[in-house]
Amino acid sequence: MRRTLERPAAAGPAATVPPLPQARRLAGVAAMVGSGLSNQTGAAVGALAFPVLGPLGVVAVRQYVAALALLAVGRPRLRSFTWRQWWPVLLLAGVFGTMNLSLYSAVDRIGLGLAVTLEFLGPLAVALAASRRRLDAACALLAAAGVVVLMRPRPAADYTGMALGLVAACCWASYILLNRLVGRRIPGAQGAAAAATVSALAFLPVGVAVALRHTPTAGAVLCAVTAGLLSSAVPYLADLLTLRHVPAQTFGLFMSVNPVLAAMVGWVVLGQSLGGAEWSGIGAVVLANAVSIATTRT
Structure with missing residues (x-):
């Protein structure tokens, strides 16, 4: 769902001077941080509307x-699609739709x-599936251990919620593979915009x-719209900027x-605290992905 935008034409003498490499890297890092925080904050703000609209309405x-955001960027020529x-x-x-609803x-x-x-297991599985390295096999085992910790039997465990998280993971993996296929067959962001429209x-x-x-309140609708902006439009545009200034490996x-x-935003915005075991499970999944990406040759 990303495409590279052309650089704007120079507008004067100052515009002809390329930005310093350090400034470009800082801009890329700032965009990455902004994208991640925007995405997770959007999900948290959307959760505030659950009591009125429910997850389905949000x-x-x-x-x-x-x-609307992707139509503005992609401008798909739907009539020309085969x-x-x-x-x-x-x-x-x-x-x-299924990915967002399950998440x-x-x-x-x-x-x-x-x-x-749990949703993040989807892209991790895609990344590890095609690998034949022993290190990636170890990363897969580490991630699996993290999942076992997160899904361990306990009185307060909500296995329906966990299953929904795994459904979201499967959808994200499918989303990545389908996006690749759509990107090969439809230029630019037209395919992603068409899919979002459908x-x-x-x-x-x-x-x-x-x-x-359920009669929606103005506050609930505002939260839902904000969630859409923060979790869709802002990350999309921020990722476009990021990929112009940092390597794809660094981005991954x-x-x-x-x-x-997500855990930090959930704690700050929603008051959802986690125990040591949960943090250990999250850390295992994050570490598995980070090691796999950091050691991949590009």
């Missing part, structure tokens, strides 16, 4: 916002930190049903910190 609003281009777009749309439902049941950690249209009756069943390495950011 996801519906988020899909609408994501579609069936060979449409079918992966339709699959991507279904995965997109937000998991957040509602087990908290932001644990939900995002997903938003599918959620239109859902939004209407939620609004008729930073992405592995998202479960930690």
Whole structure:
């Protein structure tokens, strides 16, 4: 869901001077931090609307916002799409909606930190699946150990919420693979924009049903819209800036910190504290991904 934007034309003598490498790196790091915090803060703000709209209503609003943002960037020429281009777009749309719904439902049941950690197993599995290195096999075992710690039997365990987190992980893995396919068949961000639009249209009756069943308040709608902006539009644009200033490997390495950011935001915004065992499980998943990326030759 990322594309490279062309640099704007120079607008004067000062614009012809390229930025210093250090300044560019700092801009990239700032964009990465902003993207991660924006994404997780958006999810936390969306959770504030759960008592009124429920996860289903919040996801519906988020899909609408994501579609509007991606339509503005991608500007897809839908009438020119062939069936060979449409079918992966339709699959991507279904995965997109299911991923967000399962994640937000998991957040509602087990908290932001644990939900995002379980979801993060999806891209980690994709990264490790094609590898034949022993180190990556060790990383997979480390991540599995972290999951065992997170999902260990205990009286307060919510296995439905954990299962939803794993569904989100499967959807994220499918999302990555489908995005690659769509990117090969449709130029730019047109495919992602088309998928987001189809997903938003599918959620239109859902939004209407939620609004008729539970009268939405202005505060809840504002939280849901904010979640869509912070978790969709802002990270998308920030990632475009990031990938212009930092290597893809560095970007992937930073992405592995998202479960930690989610746990911290969940604690600050939602008051969702975690115990030592949960932090150990999150740390194992993060470390497994970080080691795998940091030792990959590019």
